[in-house]
Amino acid sequence: MLRLPVSKLEGGMVLGQSLFNTAGGSYLVKGQPITIDYIRKLHELGIQSVTVTSMDPKYKLPPPPDVIEEKTRIKAIGAVYNTFQSIEENGTLDVNTLQKVTDSIVFDLFENHENLVQLTDIRTHDSYTFAHSVNVAVLSAMIGMLCHLPKEDVSLITLGGLLHDLGKIDVHTDILNKKRSLSTSEFDIMRQHPATGARRILKMSGLPKSSLLAAIAGQHHEHIDGTGYPRGIKGEQIHRFAKITAVADVYDALTSERPYKKAYMPNIAYNIMHNINKGQFDRKLLDTFFNNVALYPEGSVLKTTFGFAVVKESKFGRTTTPIIILFADTNGKLLKQRSVIDLSDVPNGSESIQVVPTGNDLYHFIHELGVDPSYYLEEERKKDPAAGIKSSGVWLPPTMRRQRV
Numbered sequence: 001m002l003r004l005p006v007s008k009l010e011g012g013m014v015l016g017q018s019l020f021n022t023a024g025g026s027y028l029v030k031g032q033p034i035t036i037d038y039i040r041k042l043h044e045l046g047i048q049s050v051t052v053t054s055m056d057p058k059y060k061l062p063p064p065p066d067v068i069e070e071k072t073r074i075k076a077i078g079a080v081y082n083t084f085q086s087i088e089e090n091g092t093l094d095v096n097t098l099q100k101v102t103d104s105i106v107f108d109l110f111e112n113h114e115n116l117v118q119l120t121d122i123r124t125h126d127s128y129t130f131a132h133s134v135n136v137a138v139l140s141a142m143i144g145m146l147c148h149l150p151k152e153d154v155s156l157i158t159l160g161g162l163l164h165d166l167g168k169i170d171v172h173t174d175i176l177n178k179k180r181s182l183s184t185s186e187f188d189i190m191r192q193h194p195a196t197g198a199r200r201i202l203k204m205s206g207l208p209k210s211s212l213l214a215a216i217a218g219q220h221h222e223h224i225d226g227t228g229y230p231r232g233i234k235g236e237q238i239h240r241f242a243k244i245t246a247v248a249d250v251y252d253a254l255t256s257e258r259p260y261k262k263a264y265m266p267n268i269a270y271n272i273m274h275n276i277n278k279g280q281f282d283r284k285l286l287d288t289f290f291n292n293v294a295l296y297p298e299g300s301v302l303k304t305t306f307g308f309a310v311v312k313e314s315k316f317g318r319t320t321t322p323i324i325i326l327f328a329d330t331n332g333k334l335l336k337q338r339s340v341i342d343l344s345d346v347p348n349g350s351e352s353i354q355v356v357p358t359g360n361d362l363y364h365f366i367h368e369l370g371v372d373p374s375y376y377l378e379e380e381r382k383k384d385p386a387a388g389i390k391s392s393g394v395w396l397p398p399t400m401r402r403q404r405v
Helices: 036-045 070-090 095-111 125-146 151-163 166-170 184-190 193-203 210-219 240-254 266-276 283-290 359-369 374-383 398-404
Strands: 002-005 026-028 049-052 301-304 308-313 323-328 334-342 353-355
Touching: 002 359, 026 036, 070 095, 070 125, 070 151, 070 166, 095 125, 095 151, 125 151, 125 240, 125 283, 151 210, 151 240, 166 193, 193 210, 210 240, 240 266, 240 283, 266 283, 301 323, 301 359, 308 374, 323 374
Parallel strands: none
Antiparallel strands: 002 049, 301 308, 301 353, 308 323, 323 334
16 A cells, blocks of 8 residues: 655556545445546545555556445444534434444454554545544444454444544544644543533433443543543543543544655554554554554555565464565665565564655655556466455454354
8 A cells, every 4th residue: 555645647647545524425335446536526625645455557557455344433423423413504414314324334353353444535625624523433342353342342432433523522623624733722622522422412302321322422632640621531431432432543643644744654653552652542452453453554555774675464463473575675676576574573573674665755766666566466466366464353242252163
């Protein structure tokens, strides 16, 4: 997966991310070749960069499979949009629709338990809150599954993720979509949305275990060290479900493009959450989560201490040390013979990864190289059709296991 500026896209390149509108409809669907009209649309929407599976349009490599189906995500975004609209207009919500969406997400996660979390979808500024809520629900549910929580709890966490930002209904869009840093007064307003969302949830009729859903909404910005908001509670004062949602919320925010920031690659988000915001998260939950995230998505170009490589495969629990195909030396000169290296077999293998080139740097590197690294990935796939991003760590209940025998 190569992240390129929209200005460098060419017709025929295969998109690695979907682009959704406000109500969940797809402007662009991942896995489809980009057309000139689509590129023009990206410019019109102000999208700065996207990921493609190859820089050479003749290599039609499919993007890695995601943890939920595209149709499930689209329905979920539409449901969250309609929910927010209904609550804002008349103070009611359709519990049955939200529950059906929740059930679909949980079902997909169990069905696709062998897949790692892939790159976040692309969002327009006006659709961010709705798509973000869905992804937080998906990622939170996945963490719950990895923690071996009962399916009922996974379902509740999923619903909590869908509603965690409900309080943003009361925050003006000028603040939500501001391109510069918020003023003190604006940030004070933003800090109120967890408590506002919790109060709204408690007033709703028909929601299951509304007190737990309110805890998720009200506490997802609290930090383990007590530096969060709105109450500044810490440690065991924070509900476990809210701790789970907090991890999902920040990861999705970091890896999404916003009016005031670019989208970070998963490995950068990992570094920020692990090393910079140390006291913010439950460390066990954080490690559990990143065990199932493709930090270096399949097809990514890496600069390593061995030279330049393309990611062939990542595996559950070893996402910091992918299997790579080394194709050039440290100076960027093509090797006469490529080699496959499993960085998990290399002492301190994760430290051998120096840079993940993106944007113009990546574009110019591949242009000067004269060969799209995706070619090497395609060649390896022909040798090993089973290669690809895999996971094996998500727990399945006994009934699901029997169905798979």
